[in-house]
Amino acid sequence: MNPLLSFGDYLWMTFAAFLTLATFSFLYKDNPLYKFAEHLVVGVSAGYFVIILYYGSLKTQLVEKLINHEWVYLIPLVLGVLMWTRFNKKLSWVSRYPIAIYIGIATGLAIPLEMQTKVTEQLEAMMVYIQWNDLLAGGFWNYTNSFAALLVIIGTLAALIYFYFSKEHKGWFGGVATVGIWTLMLGFGASFGATVMARISLLINRVQFLDQWRINSVGSVHQEGSGSYTAIYWVVLLGMLGLLVVDLIRTKGKTETDLN
């Protein structure tokens, strides 16, 4: 075991490794171990939120103010409590009052800034000086040249036209809409490519964690008895994969839909 780690911390880490493998077992099929982990995390995360919400928000923003006799904070308190009338069928309309205030404020806050960041500034960004005599400065793939700027303008307008359904996509209008959908598809392709990397990253992180657990179990590579921990690590990991292979061969010929 890693000498820098206390035995208690090592046990916790081992438990975390166990929960990791338990969650992975879902890939084989839904099973009690996975269900256990899933239900446990729902509870723990809700409990965590309760504490964070109380000590983070409620205590400092409301309770302390009331303790300091800032009675004006009774107003948000009362409005907040009115929210709970939702549980009573007869009184649930009262909860509309606080909801209405929240919606009013959130909406009023958002309108000018949505317009600014998503619309006007985006339009502004397209109003660039096009250097017609040097369109391809820095080569075709240089995305800061005028050609790229021009393509962005065309692509954006075409994609907007594609989303405009009040006129039938025919003739020149249809042609522009086609450019729009091509642009959109390249955009979605880029998103998909980046998403694949994102998902794989999550898996790599778990492998890194399990390996960290192995290294902590071993302590240092030269420590006596380190071999047996590494062996356990590989036996567990390959054992799980092996079980999957055995099961796949056992159910060979059946498609997945048969099994579910």
Next chain:
Amino acid sequence: MSNNQTNNNSNLSFLERLMLLDRRWVFLVLALVVVSTYYIPMKVPVPASTEVRSIYDAVEGLKEGDKILLAIDYDPNALAELHPMTYAILEQCFRKKVGVIITSLSQNGPGMAEQAILDIVDSTALPRTYNGVSYPGREIINGVDYCFLGYRAYFELVITGMGQNFRTFYSRDYYDVLLDSIPIMKDVQNYDDIEMVIDISGSNVVDAWIKYAAARYDVKLALGLTGVMMTDYYPYLGSGRIFGLMGGLLGAAEYESLADNPGLAMDGMKVQVWAHITIILFILIANIGYFGTRKKRGL
């Protein structure tokens, strides 16, 4: 599927069998590739893109005593991609004696933020050399070198509120200390008193930072995002609303490599290569199967 079809499976051609493959074979292959290639030594060079470099340069250009706000707005599900960014930036700031004000507006975020802070406080205690510059080990003191403000509900309101006064929502920090008694927060009233905001986010909190901080109060903002989100935020880079963007594990690895501080992101990139090759092969095989059996399916 009916039993009938199951029995007929033995008469299927190779390509047709390929199309009906149990998806758990796919799982198995991916698991084997990811686990085994993790132990194969391989170096993946990660030259930095302009949008990552501009964040690094901005942080590197800060002077001792400057302050930045680091928003750690992600839950454990985005830890893989975003933790490395947080670690690299925090360490860079601590080494350069830049003050860091940390908020965490995601539901399960504060625990993640605290984990990162404690780890980097430990590692900054040791001497190290980055990009040829040697830094001695240094004790990082809570309240002097950094301040962890923690969580407050309703991030859009909190972010707007901080534009007027941090104390509107944060009268106390995460450790229950009054903000007015924290040295680093003494001269900090609102966003005007910090150099920039770097938001590392895995959720829509990032939209609120763009609107309610960057646009409303003209704060210099850079983003660290998950791979899933990264492509969606390039328009803001184009409109100049944000000055830098790190996307996914690659963005994190680029930052680590710029900061000369290799961590989990650079470590993971080699597996990324093999896993991507595997997935591309899956796509190819499936397409060969699809086009090979198209005639038989009467298409």
Next chain:
Amino acid sequence: MKRQIPLALVILFGWLMLALYFIPLEGAQKINENLLDWTAIIGIFALALGIWSLISVNVDKIQYKKRDWPYSIVTLFGLFAMIVFGLKFGGADSMFQGQESYMFRHFFDDILIPIFSTMFSLLAFFIASAAYRAFRARSALATILLVGAIIVMIRFFPFIAEYTRPVADWIINVPNLAAKRAIWMGVGLGIVATGLKVILGIERSYLGRD
């Protein structure tokens, strides 16, 4: 009472917030600050509703021995354990140190983090299986998507990155930017239109029926 007042409140506070955005006076900003603070407090009570419904659903399951009811005990155990460990009272030597207590931190670091991040890492397998099953070059449009995705996926590969990286960066910064800009503009206009409908009192679906 049931509809008119809430409607009036939405309109009043909506326009007030909108006006405050354009008034840089200090007094106005003070009102703004208080409104934000109060709204967040009101909202906290709504979040408490979510916790309450989680508890009641699970208690219900246990009480009536519904399917998989023993797991509800696990959920409730996690919930209450976390709350108890997170409580803060007593002095510096008390066991209850709130968010800094030993058990609270370990529950977060060694239960919440591994399970959540592993659950999401399962998506790696599902995206691989989706790539195998659904990603077909059926049409010209599907092929463009496929090619775009593959170029972005291989952009950092050793040996070929020199050629693929500029193309991928171009895709991300030119067509992708254009596509996402169009989408953001649509989303932005949509939100502004809905927002205006709300503070003008035209859109009332948030009031529910009756």
